[in-house]
Amino acid sequence: MDGADARERALDAAERLFYARGVKSVDMDDIRAASGVSLKRLYQVFPAKERLVEACLERRDVQWRARLAAYVDGRTEPQERVLAVYDWLREWFGEDGFRGCAWINAYGELGATSEAVAAQVRAHKEAFRGYLGALVADAGLPAALTGPLFLLAEGAMVRAGVTGSTDPAAEAREAARVLLSRSR
Amino acid sequence: MDGADARERALDAAERLFYARGVKSVDMDDIRAASGVSLKRLYQVFPAKERLVEACLERRDVQWRARLAAYVDGRTEPQERVLAVYDWLREWFGEDGFRGCAWINAYGELGATSEAVAAQVRAHKEAFRGYLGALVADAGLPAALTGPLFLLAEGAMVRAGVTGSTDPAAEAREAARVLLSRSR
DNA sequence: TGGAGCGGAGAACGGTCGTTCTCCATCTGG
DNA sequence: CCAGATGGAGAACGACCGTTCTCCGCTCCA
CATH class of the missing domain: 1.10.357 (Tetracycline Repressor; domain 2)
Incomplete structure (x- = not known):
C-alpha cells in the first residue's frame, strides 16, 4: 500500500464514519480500524484530524x-x-x-x-x-x-x-x- | 438563589453558549462561569449535561x-x-x-x-x-x-x-x- | 452560643482521544 | 548474510472534560 492508496482508503473510511456518526464521535483509531491504515501512516498523510475532515468535505x-x-x-x-x-x-x-x-x-x-x-x-x-x-x-x-x-x-x-x-x-x-x- | 432561579440562570447561560459555540465545545465549567450557578447546584438540577441540553431545546x-x-x-x-x-x-x-x-x-x-x-x-x-x-x-x-x-x-x-x-x-x-x- | 446542615469553590477522579513514541518484524542493497 | 531503512502494532503522553468529592464558611434555630 503506497501513500496515495492509503490516502484514498483513509478518506473512504473517514467520510463514511464522519457522515454516519458525526465528526467528534469518531476517533482516529476508529478510522485506523475501518481503513486498515496505521496511525503512523494516517498522520503522515493528514498531519491532524482537522486536515482529514477538510479533505473529506473537499x-x-x-x-x-x-x-x-x-x-x-x-x-x-x-x-x-x-x-x-x-x-x-x-x-x-x-x-x-x-x-x-x-x-x-x-x-x-x-x-x-x-x-x-x-x-x-x-x-x-x-x-x-x-x-x-x-x-x-x-x-x-x-x-x-x-x-x-x-x-x-x-x-x-x-x-x-x-x-x-x-x-x-x-x-x-x-x-x-x-x-x-x-x-x- | 433558590432551585428554580438556578435552573433559569443555568438554562439562560447554557442556551446562549450552546447556540453560539455548539454543545460539545461548551463544558460544564463554562456554564458555571457564565451562569454563576455552582457545579454542585447545576448537577442537582440537571443530573447530566445531556439533560441540560434537552431542557434548553425544550x-x-x-x-x-x-x-x-x-x-x-x-x-x-x-x-x-x-x-x-x-x-x-x-x-x-x-x-x-x-x-x-x-x-x-x-x-x-x-x-x-x-x-x-x-x-x-x-x-x-x-x-x-x-x-x-x-x-x-x-x-x-x-x-x-x-x-x-x-x-x-x-x-x-x-x-x-x-x-x-x-x-x-x-x-x-x-x-x-x-x-x-x-x-x- | 453552638452545632448541624446548606452551599460554594475548586481539587480530584476516571475516561476519552489526538498525537507521538517504542519496539519489533520485514524488507533491501551489497 | 548483514546493516540500515521502512512500516505496523500498540503503548504512552498530555490535554480535556463530565462528574464527584472535600473542605470550609455561613446561616439558622434551639
Whole structure:
C-alpha cells in the first residue's frame, strides 16, 4: 500500500464514519480500524484530524456535484434539466444510510468552531447554487428563480434528513414546477 | 438563589453558549462561569449535561414558537398571516448572534448519537409545520401548500445561517406569495 | 452560643482521544 | 548474510472534560 492508496482508503473510511456518526464521535483509531491504515501512516498523510475532515468535505463536494451533474445530463430539455435536480435529490434521499446533507450537518457541528469548515460549507452551497443558476439561465428563465429553487432544495435536504423520508424531494419538485410555469 | 432561579440562570447561560459555540465545545465549567450557578447546584438540577441540553431545546422550542405566533397575531388578513411567517424569519435572521436554526444545528451535531435530541428536533419541526398548516387552512388555501411553504422556510434558515444574510427570508416570502397567488 | 446542615469553590477522579513514541518484524542493497 | 531503512502494532503522553468529592464558611434555630 503506497501513500496515495492509503490516502484514498483513509478518506473512504473517514467520510463514511464522519457522515454516519458525526465528526467528534469518531476517533482516529476508529478510522485506523475501518481503513486498515496505521496511525503512523494516517498522520503522515493528514498531519491532524482537522486536515482529514477538510479533505473529506473537499472530495465529497467534487463527487456530489459530479453525480448531480451526471444525472441532470441525462435530460436534454432545458426546463426538465432544472426539475431533474429534485429527481436526483429523491434518489439521494433514498440511499442507504442517508442522514441529511453532510455540509449542513458539518456546519451544525463544526461551523462555530472551525472557520475552515464554515468556509467549505459556504463554498459548497455557493457552487450548488451556481449550478442551479446556470440551469435556470440555460432554460431562459429569470435569474430571480434561482433563489427560491435553491431554498426548496435546501429545505428538502433538511426535512429528508430529519424525517428519513424521500417525500420532500417530490414536494420541492412540484413547487419548483409551479414556480417555473408561473414564469413563462 | 433558590432551585428554580438556578435552573433559569443555568438554562439562560447554557442556551446562549450552546447556540453560539455548539454543545460539545461548551463544558460544564463554562456554564458555571457564565451562569454563576455552582457545579454542585447545576448537577442537582440537571443530573447530566445531556439533560441540560434537552431542557434548553425544550424551553427554546416553546419560546421560539410563541414569538412567531405573537408576530403573526399582529396580522388579521388570513393570507397575510401566512406571509408574516417569512417577515418574522427576517427579523430573527437579523438578530445579533444569529447562527442558523438551533434545531438543525443540534441535529447535525448530536442527531446521530442522541436519539433524545433527534426526537426533539423532529418534534419541533413537526410543530412548526403544523402551525404553518393551520395558517394555510385558516386562509382557505389547499393543504398541499403547507409542504412547499415549510421547505422554503427551512431552506431560508439554512442559507441565512450559513451566509449571515437576511435576504433568504425575503426570497422565501416572495416565492411563497407566488405559490399562494397561484392557488387562488 | 453552638452545632448541624446548606452551599460554594475548586481539587480530584476516571475516561476519552489526538498525537507521538517504542519496539519489533520485514524488507533491501551489497 | 548483514546493516540500515521502512512500516505496523500498540503503548504512552498530555490535554480535556463530565462528574464527584472535600473542605470550609455561613446561616439558622434551639
